[in-house]
Amino acid sequence: xxxxxxxxxxxxxxxxxxxxxxxxxxxxxxxxxxxxxxxxxxxxxxxxxxxxxxxxxxxxxxxxxxxxxxxxxxxxxxxxxxxxxxxxxxxxxxxxxxxxxxxxxxxxxxxxx
Amino acid sequence: xxxxxxxxxxxxxxxxxxxxxxxxxxxxxxxxxxxxxxxxxxxxxxxxxxxxxxxxxxxxxxxxxxxxxxxxxxxxxxxxxxxxxxxxxxxxxxxxxxxxxxxxxxxxxxxxxx
Numbered sequence: 001x002x003x004x005x006x007x008x009x010x011x012x013x014x015x016x017x018x019x020x021x022x023x024x025x026x027x028x029x030x031x032x033x034x035x036x037x038x039x040x041x042x043x044x045x046x047x048x049x050x051x052x053x054x055x056x057x058x059x060x061x062x063x064x065x066x067x068x069x070x071x072x073x074x075x076x077x078x079x080x081x082x083x084x085x086x087x088x089x090x091x092x093x094x095x096x097x098x099x100x101x102x103x104x105x106x107x108x109x110x111x112x113x
Numbered sequence: 114x115x116x117x118x119x120x121x122x123x124x125x126x127x128x129x130x131x132x133x134x135x136x137x138x139x140x141x142x143x144x145x146x147x148x149x150x151x152x153x154x155x156x157x158x159x160x161x162x163x164x165x166x167x168x169x170x171x172x173x174x175x176x177x178x179x180x181x182x183x184x185x186x187x188x189x190x191x192x193x194x195x196x197x198x199x200x201x202x203x204x205x206x207x208x209x210x211x212x213x214x215x216x217x218x219x220x221x222x223x224x225x226x227x
Binding site for chain 1: 117146148154155156157158161168169171172204206211212213214216217218219220221
């Protein structure tokens with residue numbers, strides 16, 4: 001059983017469309033991070049959410065942390081081809097939550113021109 | 114300000130050989146993490162090191178794998194007697210302090226075992 005379940009696993013949309021991807025768990029977390037990974041590269045941290053119900057915006061990306069701190073969503077408005085990539089959510093674990101990240105398996109997003 | 118540097122970017126080894134992957138953290142970062150991404154799987158934590166110390170190695174396979182982060186020089190992930198199942202992308206990350214809110218990943222080292 002995966003600690004973090006990401007859905008959908010794959011998503012292919014046209015440029016200009018909106019989309020939402022999800023990261024769900026039955027566990028409660030102190031914080032949650034979203035990353036984007038492009039082919040042949042390492043993941044890049046997009047945002048860290050800490051407070052239940054928190055909403056953070058990064059240009060056309062809106063991140064929300066669930067009220068109970070068990071889940072999160074990423075909404076992209078007016079998607080562009082440059083948004084194509086693997087979107088990963090991750091939570092810190094280990095002593096004082098400072099030693100390791102556990103990742104979901106990701107949502108592979110393709111935005112077609 | 115250079116990012117996390119990993120080399121080699123691509124490495125091919127025959128079964129039974131040794132693989133050494135190097136990671137130079139960002140300037141000023143003394144915390145290094147190694148992750149592995151197997152084909153069709155997510156990123157999995159392997160080990161967390163701080164200069165000369167292994168802090169958390171709970172994700173390291175019990176045999177053939179070792180990691181170090183010496184006082185001088187890069188962190189090294191060493192895989193002895195490689196097998197085909199070791200073929201994966203290995204990512205290094207670094208942070209300036211304990212805690213994962215400011216963590217930066219390198220571009221990865223792709224190991225292929227033939």
